[in-house]
Amino acid sequence: MEKIKMTTPLVEMDGDEMTRILWKMIKDELILPFVDLKSEYYDLGLTKRDETEDRITIESAEATQKYGVAVKCATITPNAQRMDEYKLHQMWKSPNGTIRSILDGTVFRTPILLSSIKPAVKNWEKPITIARHAYGDVYKSVELRAEEPGVAKLVFDGASGAHQEVVIQNFKGAGVIQGMHNTDKSIRSFAKSCFQFAVDTKQDLWFSTKDTISKTYDARFRQIFDEVYAEYKERFEALGLTYFYTLIDDAVARVIRSKGGFIWACKNYDGDVMSDMVSTAFGSLAMMTSVLVSPDGKYEFEAAHGTVTRHYYKYLAGEETSTNPMATIFAWSGALRKRGELDGLKDLVNYADQLEAACFDTLNEGIVTKDLVSLMEGVTPVSVSSAAFIAAIRERLAKRLGASMAGLTSRMENSYSR
Ligand code: NAP
Ligand code: MG
Numbered sequence: 001m002e003k004i005k006m007t008t009p010l011v012e013m014d015g016d017e018m019t020r021i022l023w024k025m026i027k028d029e030l031i032l033p034f035v036d037l038k039s040e041y042y043d044l045g046l047t048k049r050d051e052t053e054d055r056i057t058i059e060s061a062e063a064t065q066k067y068g069v070a071v072k073c074a075t076i077t078p079n080a081q082r083m084d085e086y087k088l089h090q091m092w093k094s095p096n097g098t099i100r101s102i103l104d105g106t107v108f109r110t111p112i113l114l115s116s117i118k119p120a121v122k123n124w125e126k127p128i129t130i131a132r133h134a135y136g137d138v139y140k141s142v143e144l145r146a147e148e149p150g151v152a153k154l155v156f157d158g159a160s161g162a163h164q165e166v167v168i169q170n171f172k173g174a175g176v177i178q179g180m181h182n183t184d185k186s187i188r189s190f191a192k193s194c195f196q197f198a199v200d201t202k203q204d205l206w207f208s209t210k211d212t213i214s215k216t217y218d219a220r221f222r223q224i225f226d227e228v229y230a231e232y233k234e235r236f237e238a239l240g241l242t243y244f245y246t247l248i249d250d251a252v253a254r255v256i257r258s259k260g261g262f263i264w265a266c267k268n269y270d271g272d273v274m275s276d277m278v279s280t281a282f283g284s285l286a287m288m289t290s291v292l293v294s295p296d297g298k299y300e301f302e303a304a305h306g307t308v309t310r311h312y313y314k315y316l317a318g319e320e321t322s323t324n325p326m327a328t329i330f331a332w333s334g335a336l337r338k339r340g341e342l343d344g345l346k347d348l349v350n351y352a353d354q355l356e357a358a359c360f361d362t363l364n365e366g367i368v369t370k371d372l373v374s375l376m377e378g379v380t381p382v383s384v385s386s387a388a389f390i391a392a393i394r395e396r397l398a399k400r401l402g403a404s405m406a407g408l409t410s411r412m413e414n415s416y417s418r
Pocket of ligand 2: 272273276
């Protein structure tokens with residue numbers, strides 16, 4: 001079979017530990033035999049980040065701005081213990097944080113659904129994607145402990161000299177105070193990424209805040225979303241999509257009653273909490289994909305989980321591991337599909353579809369990694385190693401591609417002969 005061609009390079013960001021091992025397996029078994037892969041490779045493994053004083057991370061994000069699509073392996077975010085383990089020169093920042101701040105993007109997390117894994121919420125039929133605003137609010141707040149009675153004030157000194165002041169509380173005794181902020185610019189980027197992603201994935205967009213209580217702060221989020229929606233209204237209507245705003249508590253109730261199949265945009269804290277609720281209710285972190293979308297339409301695909309350190313140490317000790325590669329495979333298929341769509345490469349889009357279908361074939365036949373065994377219903381799962389799981393996918397992918405390419409060829413032959 002002739003390999004599938006690409007025209008624009010994909011930005012490839014390699015990573016750490018068990019996911020780095022899976023990364024190579026996925027490339028060798030599922031990508032390179034079928035696709036004439038064009039990628040610009042960046043090694044974001046911790047050793048390389050340390051060697052380059054983390055320049056490699058910045059360069060990989062800049063390449064994503066240039067080419068538009070990246071696929072990223074999970075990476076270690078260093079802490080004190082990692083400083084020792086890797087003899088680091090500095091406690092480098094989280095690569096995801098660095099990339100996110102350069103691309104100014106929003107992270108969308110979507111579960112991979114399987115008919116044999118029933119969500120804890122029985123009426124959920126389609127995935128729910130959480131879009132979490134990743135800037136400000138309580139994550140960039142300042143706090144103060146008042147030890148005695150006194151007045152707490154919120155003060156703003158404008159660059160023009162304008163002065164605003166409100167009393168927060170007249171404390172009769174000790175208490176606590178918190179000051180938080182957000183910026184119009186960041187909220188607008190968030191809103192744009194959400195509307196863009198809704199159009200891209202043809203899903204309704206929900207947004208929720210508490211603007212009945214927070215009449216200035218949360219209300220500003222709602223206003224900006226309304227303004228950005230005005231730019232997208234025609235595209236939404238043409239695609240039959242809905243933008244739906246409701247209060248966060250009402251949204252929670254409706255999400256639980258829903259069938260799924262929409263994007264739920266959340267403020268930073270709400271997204272932090274709700275993404276764990278939604279992902280756990282859908283089944284497993286190992287089945288959660290993640291994509292960072294910038295307001296100008298650049299994409300970075302990855303798995304939502306980390307480097308699976310515990311499995312890596314077993315692997316290093318010579319044990320066979322049964323780490324689930326699904327989310328990482330779907331990061332690749334998502335990135336290659338997007339590349340194919342942007343470059344008008346039907347074969348590449350078809351390859352991405354067939355790769356995902358081959359994963360489902362494998363799982364539906366009961367060939368699974370260990371983490372899924374206890375979650376499956378209606379099939380008798382057999383747990384296999386990561387390598388055996390990937391080999392089973394490869395076999396099914398080759399069959400599917402053979403058939404679909406033959407189908408494409410025969411359809412072409414038919415149209416020529418007519
Ligand atoms: P983790 O790598 O997501 O793993 C936590 C646990 O979840 C694992 O020990 C495993 O449970 C289970 N798990 C996660 N992914 C799995 C998979 N694909 N297949 C099977 N089981 C899976 O989180 P962590 O251990 O807290 O973090 C490890 C490293 O990853 C840290 O250095 C952290 O900085 C980094 N991290 C990176 C990213 C990223 O790059 N996006 C995100 C999060 C964390 P069992 O051990 O019970 O089998
Ligand atoms: Mg959290």
